[in-house]
Amino acid sequence: MSDNKSKAESQSSVGANGVSCRRGCRRKGNRRQCKRLSDLECGETGTIECVECGRPNLHSMGVRPGKRITVCTKHPFDGPVVVSVGRSTVSLSRSHARQLEVTTEQ
Amino acid sequence: MSQSASVLLMGHPNVGKSALFNRLAGASIAESNYPGTTVEYTKSQLRLNNEPVPIIDVPGTFSLEPKDRAESVAIGFLESEVNPTVVCVIDATRIERGLNLVLEILDRGYEVVIALNMWDEARRKGVDIDADMLADRLGVPVVQTVATEGDGVDDLRSILDRANSSSLASITDRLPSKVHDDSIITGDEPAARWDIVDTIVESVVTYQETDPSLSDQLGQLTIAPKTGLPFAIAVLYGVWAFFSSVAGFFTDGYFVPLFDDHWLPWIQSAFPAEGSWLYFLLVGDPTAVNSFEAFGVLTSGLFVAVGVVLPAILALYLVLALLEDSGYIARLAVLLDAAFHRIGLHGYAIVPMVLSFGCNVPGVAATRTLETNKQRFLTMTLLSVFIPCGAQLGVMLSLIPQYAGYILLYLLVGFFVFGAVLNRIVPGSAPEVAVDIPPLRRPRLANVIMKLSVRIRGFMMSAVPFVLAGVGIVNLLYLGGAVDWLATVFQPVLSGWFGVPEETVPALIAGFMRKDLAIAQLSAVSMSPFQTVMSVVMVSIYFPCVATFAMLIKEGRTSGGIIRAVGGALATLVAALFIWGGLLRVIGIILGVA
Numbered sequence: 001m002s003d004n005k006s007k008a009e010s011q012s013s014v015g016a017n018g019v020s021c022r023r024g025c026r027r028k029g030n031r032r033q034c035k036r037l038s039d040l041e042c043g044e045t046g047t048i049e050c051v052e053c054g055r056p057n058l059h060s061m062g063v064r065p066g067k068r069i070t071v072c073t074k075h076p077f078d079g080p081v082v083v084s085v086g087r088s089t090v091s092l093s094r095s096h097a098r099q100l101e102v103t104t105e106q
Numbered sequence: 107m108s109q110s111a112s113v114l115l116m117g118h119p120n121v122g123k124s125a126l127f128n129r130l131a132g133a134s135i136a137e138s139n140y141p142g143t144t145v146e147y148t149k150s151q152l153r154l155n156n157e158p159v160p161i162i163d164v165p166g167t168f169s170l171e172p173k174d175r176a177e178s179v180a181i182g183f184l185e186s187e188v189n190p191t192v193v194c195v196i197d198a199t200r201i202e203r204g205l206n207l208v209l210e211i212l213d214r215g216y217e218v219v220i221a222l223n224m225w226d227e228a229r230r231k232g233v234d235i236d237a238d239m240l241a242d243r244l245g246v247p248v249v250q251t252v253a254t255e256g257d258g259v260d261d262l263r264s265i266l267d268r269a270n271s272s273s274l275a276s277i278t279d280r281l282p283s284k285v286h287d288d289s290i291i292t293g294d295e296p297a298a299r300w301d302i303v304d305t306i307v308e309s310v311v312t313y314q315e316t317d318p319s320l321s322d323q324l325g326q327l328t329i330a331p332k333t334g335l336p337f338a339i340a341v342l343y344g345v346w347a348f349f350s351s352v353a354g355f356f357t358d359g360y361f362v363p364l365f366d367d368h369w370l371p372w373i374q375s376a377f378p379a380e381g382s383w384l385y386f387l388l389v390g391d392p393t394a395v396n397s398f399e400a401f402g403v404l405t406s407g408l409f410v411a412v413g414v415v416l417p418a419i420l421a422l423y424l425v426l427a428l429l430e431d432s433g434y435i436a437r438l439a440v441l442l443d444a445a446f447h448r449i450g451l452h453g454y455a456i457v458p459m460v461l462s463f464g465c466n467v468p469g470v471a472a473t474r475t476l477e478t479n480k481q482r483f484l485t486m487t488l489l490s491v492f493i494p495c496g497a498q499l500g501v502m503l504s505l506i507p508q509y510a511g512y513i514l515l516y517l518l519v520g521f522f523v524f525g526a527v528l529n530r531i532v533p534g535s536a537p538e539v540a541v542d543i544p545p546l547r548r549p550r551l552a553n554v555i556m557k558l559s560v561r562i563r564g565f566m567m568s569a570v571p572f573v574l575a576g577v578g579i580v581n582l583l584y585l586g587g588a589v590d591w592l593a594t595v596f597q598p599v600l601s602g603w604f605g606v607p608e609e610t611v612p613a614l615i616a617g618f619m620r621k622d623l624a625i626a627q628l629s630a631v632s633m634s635p636f637q638t639v640m641s642v643v644m645v646s647i648y649f650p651c652v653a654t655f656a657m658l659i660k661e662g663r664t665s666g667g668i669i670r671a672v673g674g675a676l677a678t679l680v681a682a683l684f685i686w687g688g689l690l691r692v693i694g695i696i697l698g699v700a
């Protein structure tokens with residue numbers, strides 16, 4: 001229930017989503033940590049907090065708030081980050097990965 | 107439902123729409139294991155209750171808000187058809203995102219049937235979907251299918267006339283819990299849709315943990331940089347080695363003796379009226395002892411088309427089909443993404459590029475899946491200038507096997523150098539993309555054979571006549587004196603800038619028709635090895651063949667206008683010809699071989 005609220009909240013806020021994400025993160029208590037997807041190590045898993053609101057096509061590929069996301073590989077030279085999310089494998093460009101906020105268990 | 111209302115196959119890319127289309131309509135169009143195979147729609151007839159009903163394989167789309175041209179085509183279809191029956195094809199292994207598109211389509215009031223495809227893979231992966239309950243929840247018929255095997259296709263056909271529309275409100279009413287109503291009230295449409303999807307999935311799908319399969323593990327290894335890059339190099343080298351040895355095996359082992367020892371001497375003596383213009387046109391040089399140099403329509407023309415290019419094309423299309431169907435191309439795209447970013451493209455530009463090695467024409471067409479005009483222009487220009495097609499490579503391998511690989515490398519470097527320059531000067535944006543990585547699959551023999559036969563038939567119908575006509579036209583120009591005249595006109599540039607003899611002019615003329623023919627023409631000119639390499643590079647870079655040029659015009663129209671696209675491509679090729687060709691000469695001079 002509370003999960004759903006924060007999901008709706010982070011989606012409906014347009015623009016300064018970074019701020020709203022961090023707010024969402026804090027509410028969960030301090031056992032969780034808010035990170036950018038690009039800062040996760042290979043093999044690490046997190047829960048998507050907020051996908052930049054202007055990218056609906058990421059949502060249609062299944063990369064959307066509330067979903068578990070695992071980093072499979074990160075490619076050098078600012079290359080793409082390959083993630084596994086909702087039973088599919090998706091390659092996100094580095095800039096997508098930087099804009100994608102996730103929470104991880106500490 | 108009116109009889110003429112058509113059936114549209116819609117769904118995400120790579121869910122098996124084309125495979126279902128082939129099964130439903132008995133057609134044979136390409137199915138491949140990468141998103142974006144189908145950029146053009148295909149229409150056929152389906153027999154329903156003994157009446158023909160049009161059925162259309164629509165390009166894949168992730169949502170009803172298009173992000174590239176192929177997706178706009180898809181949505182255009184949906185909107186332009188009158189009362190269509192929409193078959194929503196869903197990949198059962200990842201039902202969530204498929205359902206989201208279904209809801210989007212239902213929300214617009216269309217009549218829908220759902221095909222839960224890839225049912226075999228879903229079972230293997232421990233995904234169990236209660237199809238009856240799904241149908242109840244959604245209020246539309248649901249059928250499980252395995253398109254590649256044809257399972258469930260008859261059920262799908264028989265259920266088409268029960269297609270139904272169903273509003274999101276009525277679906278929400280049928281859901282077990284209504285906790286998510288609040289987001290519908292806030293008017294946040296996409297979020298509301300996803301909430302419905304999540305609730306439905308929760309009640310109809312059960313996931314069992316399964317051990318990762320061999321294909322999953324290979325899939326991981328081939329995409330991780332440390333293991334994937336060496337693997338990619340091995341694959342690409344293997345493709346080249348296979349291509350060159352198979353092509354050579356058939357050409358040298360079989361066709362060269364056949365043509366040189368039997369066909370050529372026979373037709374030289376049997377054809378009447380030696381010395382007449384007709385003899386020159388059809389048989390060519392009466393004293394020639396090899397089929398490359400005779401240069402008549404029935405000697406060199408036939409030999410190049412059937413004896414050299416056909417085996418090469420067959421070998422190349424075979425490996426292309428294996429690459430396409432295995433799902434490896436998408437992994438290559440990820441591995442090369444960072445490199446392509448330097449030239450304003452992204453890894454997925456590898457798809458048109460790889461297709462171009464078969465033939466530039468489908469390569470140019472495949473640029474449609476790229477997002478912006480700039481990306482499309484860059485890709486179609488670079489590939490039509492720098493990527494030699496399979497036919498051309500085949501002739502190169504037959505004439506100068508020891509240099510063919512190096513020439514290819516030099517052209518590929520040119521692709522990236524000119525790409526980097528164009529990226530600087532061409533205005534426009536290059537958006538970052540997210541791409542779907544399909545699972546690795548074992549290519550199906552039937553599908554590979556079907557693809558090969560379609561492409562080989564295409565080659566016989568469209569390319570062979572062009573080769574023969576090309577030989578004829580060059581010979582006519584000879585007879586008319588045009589070749590000699592052009593040779594004197596271009597002699598200063600040819601020998602001054604490129605260091606090649608003026609006898610290369612006929613090859614350059616033939617290059618307008620077919621690049622393979624142009625390279626074959628060069629064999630008749632006596633040149634030093636370096637001059638041969640130089641002229642092959644020139645023929646590759648300069649003017650695309652007519653078929654590619656026609657495609658450039660067609661696609662250019664929708665990629666920023668003909669004038670801009672084609673003009674830009676021509677400017678690039680002139681610059682590339684003089685700079686990249688000139689640079690090769692400088693290298694030759696430094697190495698002391700020019």
Ligand SMILES: Nc1nc2c(ncn2[C@@H]2O[C@H](COP(=O)(O)OP(=O)(O)O)[C@@H](O)[C@H]2O)c(=O)[nH]1
Pocket residue numbers: 118119120121122123124125126136137138139140141142143144166223224225226227251252253254255431547550553
């Ligand atoms: N295992 C399995 N593979 C399938 C099935 N349907 C399609 N495929 C494969 O999935 C890939 C994509 O199919 P295609 O028809 O090109 O998908 P489209 O992009 O939706 O047209 C191809 O490699 C097919 O062989 C299926 O039901 N089961």
Ligand SMILES: [Mg+2]
Pocket residue numbers: 123124125136137138143144
């Ligand atoms: Mg298709």
